[in-house]
Amino acid sequence: MSAGSGGDGGLESSLEASISSSCSFGVTRARIFKIIVIGDSNVGKTCLTYRFCTSCFPERTEATIGVDFRERTVDIDGERIKIQLWDTAGQERFRKSMVHHYYRNVHAVVFVYDITNMASFQSLPAWIEECKQHLISNDVPRILVGNKCDLLACIQVPTDMAQKFADSHSMPMFETSAKRTNDHVEAIFMTLAHKLKSHKPLILSQPPDSTVELNSGPKTLFPCGC
Numbered sequence: 448m449s450a451g452s453g454g455d456g457g458l459e460s461s462l463e464a465s466i467s468s469s470c471s472f473g474v475t476r477a478r479i480f481k482i483i484v485i486g487d488s489n490v491g492k493t494c495l496t497y498r499f500c501t502s503c504f505p506e507r508t509e510a511t512i513g514v515d516f517r518e519r520t521v522d523i524d525g526e527r528i529k530i531q532l533w534d535t536a537g538q539e540r541f542r543k544s545m546v547h548h549y550y551r552n553v554h555a556v557v558f559v560y561d562i563t564n565m566a567s568f569q570s571l572p573a574w575i576e577e578c579k580q581h582l583i584s585n586d587v588p589r590i591l592v593g594n595k596c597d598l599l600a601c602i603q604v605p606t607d608m609a610q611k612f613a614d615s616h617s618m619p620m621f622e623t624s625a626k627r628t629n630d631h632v633e634a635i636f637m638t639l640a641h642k643l644k645s646h647k648p649l650i651l652s653q654p655p656d657s658t659v660e661l662n663s664g665p666k667t668l669f670p671c672g673c
């Protein structure tokens with residue numbers, strides 16, 4: 448679902464409606480982790496979230512407008528956990544009206560840069576500042592992800608520089624590729640989910656086979672490139 452095109456009110460009300468109708472059944476409790484993925488345009492936020500949720504790399508993508516949702520339910524130590532990834536627009540003109548929505552009730556933040564694009568790395572302080580301005584508290588887990596490691600020949604951001612930056616902001620740092628199969632994308636998000644599991648995030652009551660389905664139409668409706 449591209450919430451940017453659907454209007455702000457629609458997004459919030461559909462989420463709230465889903466939650467309240469689920470609660471009225473009150474059968475199974477499922478934890479939902481809301482993770483926002485932010486960074487400059489073109490760094491691969493859509494591809495990373497798509498890779499985690501579908502195990503595929505999308506053949507083609509378009510610039511995200513507003514925010515897209517993808518989610519995947521995983522089993523962690525016998526508990527069903529729904530990981531809800533909010534794939535946000537990197538382009539300023541596509542984010543303005545949505546920003547306050549996706550910074551609400553965030554459980555974790557994934558900052559993404561492109562290892563072949565120094566400017567995307569240099570933008571990170573601005574993204575961190577935006578989180579700060581939207582009152583993301585310091586105890587919300589954050590990770591730094593350098594994407595497009597399959598393009599090592601074009602690297603502009605050395606690993607040690609990124610690691611230093613991550614250390615200075617007390618974030619774990621990972622380098623990966625959404626494009627290359629088996630390049631730890633799964634492990635990165637699962638590591639975050641494990642960390643969140645030990646926190647106490649939003650708990651929703653839901654009927655057994657009902658899901659809060661936000662992923663009604665991701666922008667990447669293209670054949671899988673795997």
Ligand SMILES: Nc1nc2c(ncn2[C@@H]2O[C@H](COP(=O)(O)OP(=O)(O)OP(=O)(O)O)[C@@H](O)[C@H]2O)c(=O)[nH]1
Pocket residue numbers: 486487488489490491492493494495506507508509510511512535536537538594595596597598623624625626627
């Ligand atoms: N080689 C390579 N290309 C990638 C990788 N991840 C994404 N891309 C490409 O980078 C371009 C941008 O990817 P997106 O996932 O749409 O980028 P985004 O950060 O979501 O961009 P916005 O929606 O504008 O914020 C696309 O052409 C992808 O195919 C990767 O790991 N390796």
